Amino acid sequence: AQKVTQAQTEISVVEKEDVTLDCVYETRDTTYYLFWYKQPPSGELVFLIRRNSFDEQNEISGRYSWNFQKSTSSFNFTITASQVVDSAVYFCALSPPGSARQLTFGSGTQLTVLP
């Protein structure tokens, strides 16, 4: 069975602060994929990143960065110099290897960035 835990239900920061969203996962598979999605107040789900379990290199995209640590089963997401537009619910998700591709989602973290 697969499980994704996002222990931070809500986080509130002031604009320009850095913020890290935690994601811990459980799986018996030796290979898998990890994802982050953003859900802004408008409600749609926006894909942010996919990471193959083979690739443990950290990734940076603009103000976003991701820290994948297979040893601790974590895939944390950091927003640098947060902006009000970053306010959203962020979901971490896990999918099995091969052709299955069903996503198991965490319960999400509501991020509020205050001006």
Added chain:
Amino acid sequence: DADVTQTPRNRITKTGKRIMLECSQTKGHDRMYWYRQDPGLGLRLIYYSFDVKDINKGEISDGYSVSRQAQAKFSLSLESAIPNQTALYFCATSEVAGEQYFGPGTRLTVT
């Protein structure tokens, strides 16, 4: 135009009524999915389809049925709606080895 569309976007229905939620995609993906989102629970998979002839139950399929009418269309039905099916429903599509792309969601309220 959006790549994944859902109709209706909002629906209020009464207990016991049959309701169908529709999803269409122009991405040319073979795989389509239906999820429901409840506050504090994230998204949970209801059904998924790898192609027109391949439909599979997800984590919470009880009370739901689906129909894959074509590669581009995947419908979700509630045969007899009940209040605890009030939720936000998302359709998604993907290639075999790709990330999932989500529709805008349908907010369903069962009174």
